[in-house]
Amino acid sequence: MNHLELRLLKCFCDEYGIDYYEVDNTLTYHENKKHLLSIARMLSQTLDTFEIERMTELQKQYMKEHFLSYYVACQLADETKSAEVGPPLKKPSFSLKAYIESR
Numbered sequence: 001m002n003h004l005e006l007r008l009l010k011c012f013c014d015e016y017g018i019d020y021y022e023v024d025n026t027l028t029y030h031e032n033k034k035h036l037l038s039i040a041r042m043l044s045q046t047l048d049t050f051e052i053e054r055m056t057e058l059q060k061q062y063m064k065e066h067f068l069s070y071y072v073a074c075q076l077a078d079e080t081k082s083a084e085v086g087p088p089l090k091k092p093s094f095s096l097k098a099y100i101e102s103r
Contacts, residue, residue: 005029016040072100
């Protein structure tokens with residue numbers, strides 16, 4: 001491998017967070033690139049799973065901290081939270097949904 005090919009592989013490693021030790025000087029550029037691509041795919045699949053779990057966690061945290069915004073969003077989308085909260089005891093005199101829709 002020449003210096004340019006080695007530099008391109010190191011830039012690829014930097015882009016995907018792969019260690020330079022994964023580049024093998026005894027292999028050709030294309031063999032190294034194929035090896036690094038397989039590592040990058042493996043890392044991206046792992047990150048996707050981690051990111052989904054993290055986003056779910058952040059969504060739960062947001063709903064706890066901003067419950068009124070979440071409630072308004074549910075009302076605007078005609079979703080109900082009755083299973084979690086229970087049925088209303090009486091008809092409310094003030095309807096937040098009607099107020100929001102009238103604006």
